[in-house]
Every structure is written in C-alpha cells, then in structure tokens.
Amino acid sequence: MRVGSVVLLKEQLCVQSYGWNTIRPLGSLQGVLDSLEEYQCDEVAIIRPVRKNDTLNKFQQDIKVIKALKTMTPISFGGGVRSIEHLNLLKGLPIERIIFSSAFLEKKRELITLAKDLFGHQAIKCLLPICYQNNKVHVYHSSLGNYVPLSNIDTKFIDELANEIVLFDTQHEGGKDQFDWLLLSGIPFPLEKIIISGGIGKKTKLSAQQQNIASVLIDNKVLHQEYSILDYKYA
Amino acid sequence: MSVDILDVGSGNIWSIKNWIEKANVSARVVSDASDIKANLLILPGVGSAGSYMQRLKQGSYDQAILEHLDKGGRLLGICLGFQIMSAYSEEDGGIEGLNLIDGHVERLLGKVSHNSWEPISLRKNELDGQSFHRQMNLSKKQILNGRVFYNHEYGFVNNEKKSFSISVSNSLSKYSGLLVKDKIIGMQFHPEKSQITGLDLISMIL
Numbered sequence: 001m002r003v004g005s006v007v008l009l010k011e012q013l014c015v016q017s018y019g020w021n022t023i024r025p026l027g028s029l030q031g032v033l034d035s036l037e038e039y040q041c042d043e044v045a046i047i048r049p050v051r052k053n054d055t056l057n058k059f060q061q062d063i064k065v066i067k068a069l070k071t072m073t074p075i076s077f078g079g080g081v082r083s084i085e086h087l088n089l090l091k092g093l094p095i096e097r098i099i100f101s102s103a104f105l106e107k108k109r110e111l112i113t114l115a116k117d118l119f120g121h122q123a124i125k126c127l128l129p130i131c132y133q134n135n136k137v138h139v140y141h142s143s144l145g146n147y148v149p150l151s152n153i154d155t156k157f158i159d160e161l162a163n164e165i166v167l168f169d170t171q172h173e174g175g176k177d178q179f180d181w182l183l184l185s186g187i188p189f190p191l192e193k194i195i196i197s198g199g200i201g202k203k204t205k206l207s208a209q210q211q212n213i214a215s216v217l218i219d220n221k222v223l224h225q226e227y228s229i230l231d232y233k234y235a
Numbered sequence: 236m237s238v239d240i241l242d243v244g245s246g247n248i249w250s251i252k253n254w255i256e257k258a259n260v261s262a263r264v265v266s267d268a269s270d271i272k273a274n275l276l277i278l279p280g281v282g283s284a285g286s287y288m289q290r291l292k293q294g295s296y297d298q299a300i301l302e303h304l305d306k307g308g309r310l311l312g313i314c315l316g317f318q319i320m321s322a323y324s325e326e327d328g329g330i331e332g333l334n335l336i337d338g339h340v341e342r343l344l345g346k347v348s349h350n351s352w353e354p355i356s357l358r359k360n361e362l363d364g365q366s367f368h369r370q371m372n373l374s375k376k377q378i379l380n381g382r383v384f385y386n387h388e389y390g391f392v393n394n395e396k397k398s399f400s401i402s403v404s405n406s407l408s409k410y411s412g413l414l415v416k417d418k419i420i421g422m423q424f425h426p427e428k429s430q431i432t433g434l435d436l437i438s439m440i441l
Contacts, residue, residue: 040431042384070253094250096386122348123281163347164348192347
C-alpha cells in the first residue's frame with residue numbers, strides 16, 4: 001500500500017485545511033514538495049480546493065506554479081479541471097495523473113475520455129469529497145457548491161472511467177485517526193481502487209493496509225512533524 | 236554525450252528533462268522528427284497506445300526513431316514509450332508497435348492496475364552483454380538497490396532470448412520492468428519519478 005500526502009494549492013500557495021473550511025498558509029509548493037520528497041513520500045496529490053466560483057484565469061495562474069515544479073515524486077493534480085480548455089493546459093506538466101471531481105459527477109464523458117487518450121486510463125483519478133449526513137453518504141459537488149446524496153451519483157460511470165477513486169472525508173480532514181470508516185459501507189467500488197484521505201492517522205493506515213486499500217493520503221499536517229511520513233510508512 | 240527527449244505532444248516531458256539534468260547532463264526537448272541529433276534518444280510515454288502510435292506516425296517520428304538506431308544511436312523508452320517498442324499491443328483493440336523488440340503487450344492478468352513502488356536490484360556488469368554501454372563516468376556504483384514507481388495497466392511480455400530483463404515484481408514476473416536489448420533500453424516504471432533510485436539509475440546508464 002502506498003503512503004502519500006495531500007497538498008492543497010490555493011492562489012499559488014500551499015495551505016493547510018481543517019474540516020473543509022478553515023485554512024492556514026503553509027508556504028511555496030516547491031518547498032513543500034522538496035520536504036515530502038526528502039521523506040520519500042510515495043505520492044503527492046496536489047488539489048486546488050475550489051468551489052463554484054473558480055475561473056479559468058485562476059486555474060491558469062495555479063498552472064504556472066505547477067509548470068515550474070521540479071520534482072521526482074509521483075504527482076496527481078486536480079481541482080477545477082472542468083473543460084477541454086482546462087485539460088489542454090495540463091499537457092507537458094510534471095504530473096502523471098489527473099484528478100477529476102465535478103467532471104465525474106456531471107458525467108462529462110468526452111472530457112474524461114480525452115484525458116484518457118492524452119494521459120492513459122491509469123492516469124485518471126476521481127475525487128469524491130464525502131461526509132455522513134442523516135445516515136447517508138453525501139458527496140460535495142464543488143461546481144455546485146453543495147453536498148448531494150451519493151445515491152444521486154452514477155457510480156458505474158465512475159467505476160468505468162476512473163483508475164482509482166479518492167474518498168476524502170471532509171468532516172475529519174486535519175484530524176488524527178478520525179477517518180470515518182462508515183463512509184466505506186455504502187461505496188460500491190473495489191477496495192483496491194480506493195484511496196482514502198481526511199483524518200488519516202497511523203491506526204487508520206494500518207487498518208487500510210489490512211483491508212487492501214490502494215493508498216492513504218495523509219493530510220497536510222504532516223508538514224509539522226518532519227519524520228511523520230516515515231513513521232506512517234512503517235507503522 | 237547528448238540527450239534528446241522526443242516530444243510527441245503528450246507526457247511529462249519536463250519531468251524527464253529534470254531527471255536527466257539532475258545528473259548534470261543537459262537534455263533537449265525535440266518536437267521535430269528531423270531535429271534528432273543526440274546520441275541518446277528518450278521516448279517518453281504517457282497516454283493510450285492507439286493515440287500515441289497515431290501521433291508517432293503523423294509526425295514521422297516512427298521513421299526518425301529507426302534512422303536514429305540505424306546510425307548507432309541509443310534509445311530509451313519509458314512506460315508507454317517502452318511498450319510501443321513491441322510488435323503488438325492489445326490496448327485500444329490492438330495496435331501495431333515499432334517492432335524493435337520481439338515481444339507483445341497485454342492487459343495485466345488479474346489486476347485492476349499496477350500503481351505501486353517495487354524493489355529493483357541491478358548489477359552494472361549485468362548489462363555488459365548488450366551494446367547499451369554507458370558513455371559517461373557519472374557514478375562508481377556497481378550495484379543499484381532501491382525502489383521504482385509503476386503506474387500501468389498493460390505489461391510487456393518479452394520474447395527476446397538474448398536480452399537482459401528484470402521482471403516487474405514477483406507477482407508480475409511475466410512482465411518486463413526493465414529490458415535491455417543491444418542499444419535499446421526500456422523501462423516500464425517511471426525512473427523520472429523514482430526519487431533517489433531514479434537518480435542512481437540514470438547516473439549508471441548515461
């Protein structure tokens with residue numbers, strides 16, 4: 001099982017996020033990636049935590065930062081990749097995998113298929129920011145700016161086109177060992193395709209390993225504990 | 236020693252340039268088939284086999300690669316760039332490859348996909364049977380021991396008897412993770428994203 005990290009990129013700088021709402025500045029993306037590479041982090045998911053008010057211009061500004069990156073760590077990138085125009089800006093960047101969220105929820109087959117042709121099916125990830133509300137799993141639909149019930153989502157479409165699916169526990173993001181395992185009970189994807197994030201701790205990592213989950217992405221709080229990535233890997 | 240990286244319109248070209256330059260060797264990104272001049276040509280590969288081969292043919296890159304080898308140049312293929320060196324890939328309903336290595340590419344058996352780090356161990360003298368000799372003395376290392384990053388759904392089945400091949404892993408032993416045949420070297424993993432091991436490897440082969 002891989003042990004990676006989530007890095008949030010907001011207005012060209014990294015931020016820490018707690019509970020999907022509170023953010024604090026963290027520094028430059030290159031600096032954060034250099035640290036994670038030094039700790040031999042298995043992979044990094046760079047996510048723009050955008051909502052419905054995202055614009056192509058904001059996207060282009062963030063892409064400039066990605067383009068300038070020098071890294072030898074596997075990178076996934078997503079957040080606001082909502083059109084072919086966005087996708088074309090990703091060509092040649094130092095990233096291996098693309099993360100889509102709204103595009104999967106809105107079943108944008110043409111966009112995702114084009115991404116598959118450009119980057120390969122192995123490169124396509126789906127991000128589902130999820131939480132438990134009224135005894136049901138809900139998914140945050142970022143281009144709408146609200147939560148929708150998972151039952152309203154075409155999960156077969158996601159399973160067909162996504163190589164891996166990131167389940168991001170929005171309520172426990174930033175917490176330690178608080179990932180809500182109940183979230184997996186209603187998820188119809190094979191566990192070996194699932195990556196979990198949000199509230200990951202060492203106990204969560206061990207449990208994920210036992211369940212044959214593909215990867216855990218530790219929240220950005222790892223950057224306050226220099227050696228924690230190695231601790232997690234050998235937990 | 237010079238290195239050209241072939242840009243056919245997809246793939247993480249700049250990661251590969253960064254990888255080569257970390258070894259203090261300059262590399263050019265080449266997007267015109269007639270502009271290939273270096274001793275070592277790198278064929279990066281990201282995407283699906285069908286659209287990738289289509290782009291190779293449209294830009295006459297396929298012919299340029301053959302001419303490069305005819306002139307005695309060395310060739311390094313990475314991931315899909317390695318797979319399309321085979322005779323045939325079953326991706327996208329079946330694609331004819333460059334047929335530089337006797338082998339074929341098939342969907343990984345019993346796997347959703349293989350997205351993982353795997354250990355690799357290689358002695359430099361194991362490559363001596365091939366003509367892919369290093370030309371620079373960048374490292375005195377004789378043994379490479381480390382881990383490399385894989386992200387693929389298809390695997391290369393090698394039929395070349397005189398080649399040097401290391402399998403992907405114990406559970407994917409049918410497929411080549413690294414293959415050297417004459418002046419051609421193929422890597423199913425992503426050396427440019429394999430951190431310290433990737434750097435050690437490029438220092439050993441350049």
